[in-house]
Amino acid sequence: MERDFQLMQWLQVHSYAEAWIGEHHSGGYEIYGRPKLFIATAAERTRYIRLGTGVISLPYLLICQAHTISGGWGLAMAQ
Numbered sequence: 001m002e003r004d005f006q007l008m009q010w011l012q013v014h015s016y017a018e019a020w021i022g023e024h025h026s027g028g029y030e031i032y033g034r035p036k037l038f039i040a041t042a043a044e045r046t047r048y049i050r051l052g053t054g055v056i057s058l059p060y061l062l063i064c065q066a067h068t069i070s071g072g073w074g075l076a077m078a079q
Contacts, residue, residue, distance in 0.1 A: 001038070008042040012049040022054035
């Protein structure tokens, strides 16, 4: 993960305008189940580069949000 944070910094130094972070459910290369958390941390370490989510799987996102909002009950009800 630290390597990926360094990559975001490198991209910014080399004048890249944006970087897209995918969710690990969307393909074989992405390793982050919650890309928004990675983006939040990368945003702390960069200044100008725009960071965005490449793909977020809607059904999985809804289950995770229900779990978070309910304090754990959402995931139990979905099973």
